[in-house]
Amino acid sequence: SSWQQIGSLMVYTAEGVTGSSKIAGFDIDGCIITTKSGKVFPTAPDDWRILFPEIQPRLASLLNKGHKVVFFTNQMGIAKGKLSPEVFKSKVEDILAALQLPVQVFVATGPGIYRKPVMGMWTYLCEEANDGVTVDKTQSLYVGDAAGRPENWAPGRKKKDFSCSDRLFALNIGLQFHTPEEYFLGWKSAPYSLPSFDPRKLDSTSRLSDPPSASLTSTETEVIVAVGYPAAGKSSFFHTHIIPKGYVYVNRDTLGSWQNCVSACERALKEGRSVAIDNTNPDPESRKRYVGVAKAAGVPCRCFHFTATLEQAKHNNRFREMVPSSSKHAKVNDMVFHSYKKHFVAPALSEGFSEILQIHFVPNFKDNQSETLFRQFSEG
Numbered sequence: 001s002s003w004q005q006i007g008s009l010m011v012y013t014a015e016g017v018t019g020s021s022k023i024a025g026f027d028i029d030g031c032i033i034t035t036k037s038g039k040v041f042p043t044a045p046d047d048w049r050i051l052f053p054e055i056q057p058r059l060a061s062l063l064n065k066g067h068k069v070v071f072f073t074n075q076m077g078i079a080k081g082k083l084s085p086e087v088f089k090s091k092v093e094d095i096l097a098a099l100q101l102p103v104q105v106f107v108a109t110g111p112g113i114y115r116k117p118v119m120g121m122w123t124y125l126c127e128e129a130n131d132g133v134t135v136d137k138t139q140s141l142y143v144g145d146a147a148g149r150p151e152n153w154a155p156g157r158k159k160k161d162f163s164c165s166d167r168l169f170a171l172n173i174g175l176q177f178h179t180p181e182e183y184f185l186g187w188k189s190a191p192y193s194l195p196s197f198d199p200r201k202l203d204s205t206s207r208l209s210d211p212p213s214a215s216l217t218s219t220e221t222e223v224i225v226a227v228g229y230p231a232a233g234k235s236s237f238f239h240t241h242i243i244p245k246g247y248v249y250v251n252r253d254t255l256g257s258w259q260n261c262v263s264a265c266e267r268a269l270k271e272g273r274s275v276a277i278d279n280t281n282p283d284p285e286s287r288k289r290y291v292g293v294a295k296a297a298g299v300p301c302r303c304f305h306f307t308a309t310l311e312q313a314k315h316n317n318r319f320r321e322m323v324p325s326s327s328k329h330a331k332v333n334d335m336v337f338h339s340y341k342k343h344f345v346a347p348a349l350s351e352g353f354s355e356i357l358q359i360h361f362v363p364n365f366k367d368n369q370s371e372t373l374f375r376q377f378s379e380g
Contacts, residue, residue, distance in 0.1 A: 019131025165380025228306025
């Protein structure tokens with residue numbers, strides 16, 4: 001038996017585990033084990049019991065039929081410093097001792113590519129930890145309790161699932177999926193819902209802006225004011241379509257304050273150059289500064305409203321954190337997203353804009369690997 005650490009991934013391979021083309025994957029918490037205390041979160045390292053008596057014989061039968069049994073668990077508490085990796089390792093070993101079966105265990109200890117529903121743990125299993133045996137997804141399966149089930153999804157089951165990350169993990173990989181109740185107890189399929197944002201549906205060839213007749217740049221001096229969530233694609237858009245045409249790029253992340261942004265805008269206009277303001281600018285108050293500067297200089301001010309939703313922007317942000325790129329972005333936490341949402345007022349011509357364009361998020365990938373990662377559900 002051995003533990004390995006690969007970045008934020010921990011892998012335990014118990015004695016007797018062998019590679020197989022058939023993988024039977026399971027989540028741990030709420031699927032293989034539950035708490036003895038009945039609390040949602042364990043009160044101590046030994047606050048666990050096997051969830052159903054049917055589990056051990058079912059896993060044994062899978063092994064007899066040539067499957068490899070693998071557990072995949074998210075343990076963000078480790079990255080947050082709330083759970084010691086050593087304590088969790090011994091818990092995993094205790095669970096396997098109770099089952100008395102050879103199982104391989106993958107533990108994602110933080111955010112990033114290994115955290116379900118992103119399929120990094122599965123990819124590592126297939127490429128590095130299956131004794132060189134090619135996995136047949138059609139012969140494999142995944143079972144987990146984070147399945148997007150609503151309140152009262154079955155008689156006596158009042159609570160809705162805390163997330164959908166297990167179902168999405170299976171969906172990202174392309175595996176058949178079951179809940180623990182369906183798989184171990186033979187219950188009929190429960191209702192569920194998927195997140196509103198689906199990264200598989202974004203079209204790289206769809207229209208970039210509305211109205212289609214509007215020009216993205218102008219031959220006359222002007223100010224363009226962005227409005228949109230962090231990670232809505234504003235910077236990429238400006239650097240691709242606007243800055244190459246000679247516009248001066250003004251961005252609060254690099255300049256430090258809105259006052260500096262206003263000064264930079266004034267300077268550029270004095271030199272007769274057009275300006276693109278790449279800030280979130282959620283409300284009329286943040287926008288009127290730039291409308292005022294344009295007015296004082298006697299040039300038009302247009303608004304580019306980036307239409308990416310909150311879910312889309314959060315997905316883009318997670319993708320950005322998983323794919324290190326040359327463009328340095330300030331780290332965005334949930335508070336920043338929700339602050340934007342709270343302050344947002346849709347831009348209106350009455351604020352002094354000569355035109356408002358809707359800019360849609362149209363992904364553009366540098367390679368297939370990036371696209372594959374982007375097209376995965378990244379949060380349950």
